[in-house]
Amino acid sequence: MEGNRERGMMESMDLSLRESIKAYDSFRAEYDALARRAEPYLNDPTVTEGSKAAVRTALNAALACGDMFPGVGLASTLSATTLKGLSKADKILKWFHAPFGKKTDGKSTGFQMLDLTPDVKLRTSLGFQLLELCSAGMLPMRTIEGLMQMNKDVPRVWRAYKRIREIAAAEAVIAPKVQNAIDVFSPDGGAV
Amino acid sequence: MSPRDALKVLIEEVDLEPEQKKALLASLPEMDDAAVMELGTALAAYRVNQARVAQRAVSAIDELMVAGGQA
Numbered sequence: 417m418e419g420n421r422e423r424g425m426m427e428s429m430d431l432s433l434r435e436s437i438k439a440y441d442s443f444r445a446e447y448d449a450l451a452r453r454a455e456p457y458l459n460d461p462t463v464t465e466g467s468k469a470a471v472r473t474a475l476n477a478a479l480a481c482g483d484m485f486p487g488v489g490l491a492s493t494l495s496a497t498t499l500k501g502l503s504k505a506d507k508i509l510k511w512f513h514a515p516f517g518k519k520t521d522g523k524s525t526g527f528q529m530l531d532l533t534p535d536v537k538l539r540t541s542l543g544f545q546l547l548e549l550c551s552a553g554m555l556p557m558r559t560i561e562g563l564m565q566m567n568k569d570v571p572r573v574w575r576a577y578k579r580i581r582e583i584a585a586a587e588a589v590i591a592p593k594v595q596n597a598i599d600v601f602s603p604d605g606g607a608v
Numbered sequence: 609m610s611p612r613d614a615l616k617v618l619i620e621e622v623d624l625e626p627e628q629k630k631a632l633l634a635s636l637p638e639m640d641d642a643a644v645m646e647l648g649t650a651l652a653a654y655r656v657n658q659a660r661v662a663q664r665a666v667s668a669i670d671e672l673m674v675a676g677g678q679a
Contacts, residue, residue, distance in 0.1 A: 452623055453623075581666060584666045584669065590655065594655065597621075601648040601652040
């Protein structure tokens with residue numbers, strides 16, 4: 417009796433394990449297919465740059481909303497300037513550690529990714545910080561800094577958008593030679 | 609175009625890994641006619657589906673561009 421119950425439990429465990437493995441395999445296949453389909457987009461430098469610019473724009477817009485409230489605005493400006501300073505320091509350290517006469521590889525490090533306004537100079541950012549402090553957080557200087565960055569980022573997002581369209585349009589066109597090959601196997605349903 | 613030639617064109621066209629492409633092209637002469645037809649039909653359906661999805665993406669992007677332009 418006890419043995420039968422144990423065997424039954426083992427069988428149900430084995431079944432659920434097999435089902436889990438099957439579900440994982442199916443998920444993995446879906447994921448691989450999606451990753452393969454997304455690869456031409458993700459490997460494109462224009463699209464990568466545009467994606468980063470889009471994320472930055474969203475975060476800068478959120479910070480600009482926060483900047484409307486005097487106390488929050490001061491904190492957001494201070495944190496953004498600190499992150500910019502860290503990013504700049506990291507860039508300088510990287511330059512010092514690079515072999516003499518050679519440029520750095522240009523890849524962004526973690527600190528550099530934290531800088532939400534990479535196109536605004538550090539001294540400009542520090543000037544804004546000073547103005548914000550002088551006005552006791554009343555002036556929306558973080559919003560102005562964010563807008564300066566958005567001015568550079570929006571065209572990047574637009575370029576990425578156009579590039580995504582170009583890649584998709586290239587995939588949508590089937591070359592005549594390939595269409596002939598498709599017609600050999602599916603003469604009726606091959607047309608797009 | 610013979611089914612074998614058509615299959616060769618499709619293997620080169622679809623986005624398979626280079627090793628997979630090489631292996632499929634190497635095994636092509638040994639494949640029987642039924643296997644050629646089966647693989648060819650699958651690859652043809654895949655390429656047609658890929659083109660349809662891309663076409664839909666282009667249409668969606670165009671619509672968004674028009675909406676963005678109007679805004």
